[in-house]
Amino acid sequence: ERSASRQAKKKVVAVVGGGLVGALNACFFANRGFDVELYESREDIRRAKVVKGRSINLALSHRGRQALKHVGLEEKIVSQGIQMQARMIHSLNGKQSPIPYGKKGQYILSVDRANLNKELLTAAESYPNTKMNFDHKLQDWNAETGLMTFVRSDGSKEQAKADLIVGCDGAFSAIRKQFLRRSRFDYSQTYIPHGYMELTMPPINGEFAMKPNYLHIWPRNTFMMIALPNLDKTFTCTLFMPFEEFEKITTGDEVIEFFQKYFPDTIPLIGVNTLQRDYFRLPAQAMVSVKCNPYHIGDVCVLMGDAAHAVVPFYGQGMNAGFEDCIVFDEIMDQFNEDFSAVLPEYTRVRVPDDHAIADLAMYNYIEMRAHVNSKWFIFRKRVDNILHFLMPKTIIPLYTMVTFTRTRYHEAVKQWHWQNKVINRGLLLSAVGAVLGGSYLLIKHPPDLSKLIVSAEEMWDRLVALRTP
Numbered sequence: 001e002r003s004a005s006r007q008a009k010k011k012v013v014a015v016v017g018g019g020l021v022g023a024l025n026a027c028f029f030a031n032r033g034f035d036v037e038l039y040e041s042r043e044d045i046r047r048a049k050v051v052k053g054r055s056i057n058l059a060l061s062h063r064g065r066q067a068l069k070h071v072g073l074e075e076k077i078v079s080q081g082i083q084m085q086a087r088m089i090h091s092l093n094g095k096q097s098p099i100p101y102g103k104k105g106q107y108i109l110s111v112d113r114a115n116l117n118k119e120l121l122t123a124a125e126s127y128p129n130t131k132m133n134f135d136h137k138l139q140d141w142n143a144e145t146g147l148m149t150f151v152r153s154d155g156s157k158e159q160a161k162a163d164l165i166v167g168c169d170g171a172f173s174a175i176r177k178q179f180l181r182r183s184r185f186d187y188s189q190t191y192i193p194h195g196y197m198e199l200t201m202p203p204i205n206g207e208f209a210m211k212p213n214y215l216h217i218w219p220r221n222t223f224m225m226i227a228l229p230n231l232d233k234t235f236t237c238t239l240f241m242p243f244e245e246f247e248k249i250t251t252g253d254e255v256i257e258f259f260q261k262y263f264p265d266t267i268p269l270i271g272v273n274t275l276q277r278d279y280f281r282l283p284a285q286a287m288v289s290v291k292c293n294p295y296h297i298g299d300v301c302v303l304m305g306d307a308a309h310a311v312v313p314f315y316g317q318g319m320n321a322g323f324e325d326c327i328v329f330d331e332i333m334d335q336f337n338e339d340f341s342a343v344l345p346e347y348t349r350v351r352v353p354d355d356h357a358i359a360d361l362a363m364y365n366y367i368e369m370r371a372h373v374n375s376k377w378f379i380f381r382k383r384v385d386n387i388l389h390f391l392m393p394k395t396i397i398p399l400y401t402m403v404t405f406t407r408t409r410y411h412e413a414v415k416q417w418h419w420q421n422k423v424i425n426r427g428l429l430l431s432a433v434g435a436v437l438g439g440s441y442l443l444i445k446h447p448p449d450l451s452k453l454i455v456s457a458e459e460m461w462d463r464l465v466a467l468r469t470p
């Protein structure tokens, strides 16, 4: 009866939202023996056919993998992903330049979103102390009593209570609505002028149309396209462009004209008909950046994933950050012996600076990519990063390496990056000053015979003239 009484004492945790973070969180809480009730507005996607309008595949990196490892899912998910060892930069002239992410073992993974969500839901459901409630859309909840109201697709309503409510209901979270009504709740959201559209690059003769183990990028300043490989040998290409540019392209010919101008090498790879069909299949989707603080209310409710911090995708970290939220919360549960009144405030204190840092980084990278990142610049910057890292591996760690391949706290990675920039800029400044001082010293010490210099310049001129005279 000891376990029965222990079981009776165990609290009920309601996870609202059965997307990537909610489904994973259900596993974390179920692992701890809580009674988990998962509520998801959509039908069970394992029965539905296609989930439209979301990014079809995503880049999974270290932070996300560590969270999956925590619930014993890393191997399974990694085995269903495709390794991307390097970026493949496509220049306007069709030249392809690979830039490795790091040493051999350092790669990121392209994983299918729907498949990942299904695996996570199945894992959550496998716990005897987890109940899945699909077709349950949270309409409202009460911060004092923890009472939630759900509406079903047949219009009926259901109420439920929980000891802890975990809001994982995405960027447009209904749970967060209650937070907005309370004083001292900071909230900001920014829609960027760019939209994104997904296009499929089919296999050619049953084979990948491009090299599969790469994150393909076509950086064109205002425009950008990236492509991630899928297990069915297709690529999902994501085109990023200002909405006003999307709106200018209204006919099939204009689509081809546009791609001919900016992404000519992709036309034979995607195919004219596929390109024209996919381009008009769905409208371009918006991208929003949401920051808020605090992430909790009392000992009753906590926000995680996009519900707490939706980020623009220009670092491939949204899901990875949401997955890392689950590990951080779990670690704090250990520290404070699952006492929600201590765990929740500590989670806000620890996690807000990091999730705000990755939101800022992603936005910074968006502005940087939009401003002046074309192929040459991208290649140059990444090569400089890699050379400096090679020369001073302990001192200079590229920012994307800290973000993508370590669990360095996001806000500490940013601090380290600012410090490194100062050192590099000062270093460059010093070497520039050194060169000027050294050069002028040599000029003073050994002044060149200016007359000889002029002669050789004249001689050069004569030769040039001779060259051009037919």
Ligand SMILES: Cc1cc2nc3c(=O)[nH]c(=O)nc-3n(C[C@H](O)[C@H](O)[C@H](O)COP(=O)(O)OP(=O)(O)OC[C@H]3O[C@@H](n4cnc5c(N)ncnc54)[C@H](O)[C@@H]3O)c2cc1C
Binding pocket: 016, 017, 018, 019, 020, 021, 022, 039, 040, 041, 042, 055, 057, 058, 059, 060, 136, 137, 138, 139, 168, 169, 170, 171, 172, 173, 174, 175, 196, 238, 287, 304, 305, 306, 307, 313, 316, 317, 318, 319, 320, 321, 322
């Ligand atoms: C174009 C694009 C590319 C991206 N690429 C990457 C990438 O490469 N790597 C990466 O790490 N991240 C990437 N992301 C970010 C990633 O998609 C999100 O961070 C991730 O999906 C967040 O997961 P989540 O579970 O918090 O929210 P969501 O995935 O949005 O899930 C929310 C869930 O809650 C449900 N829900 C919503 N409202 C309610 C309600 N009222 N009641 C009940 N349920 C509700 C929804 O149906 C959904 O199932 C990308 C995003 C975009 C837009």
Ligand SMILES: COc1ccc2c(c1)CN(c1nc(C(=O)N(C)c3cc(Cl)c(F)cc3C(=O)O)c(Cl)s1)C2
Binding pocket: 055, 057, 058, 059, 087, 108, 215, 217, 226, 228, 238, 313, 314, 315, 316, 365, 369, 400, 403, 404
């Ligand atoms: C499915 O839709 C999407 C949409 C955007 C992304 C992803 C998947 C995956 N993304 C990754 N970004 C990084 C990164 O750190 N940086 C700085 C980069 C940022 C941009 Cl925008 C880029 F094009 C390349 C790199 C790069 O370095 O390769 C990774 Cl590492 S993975 C962006």
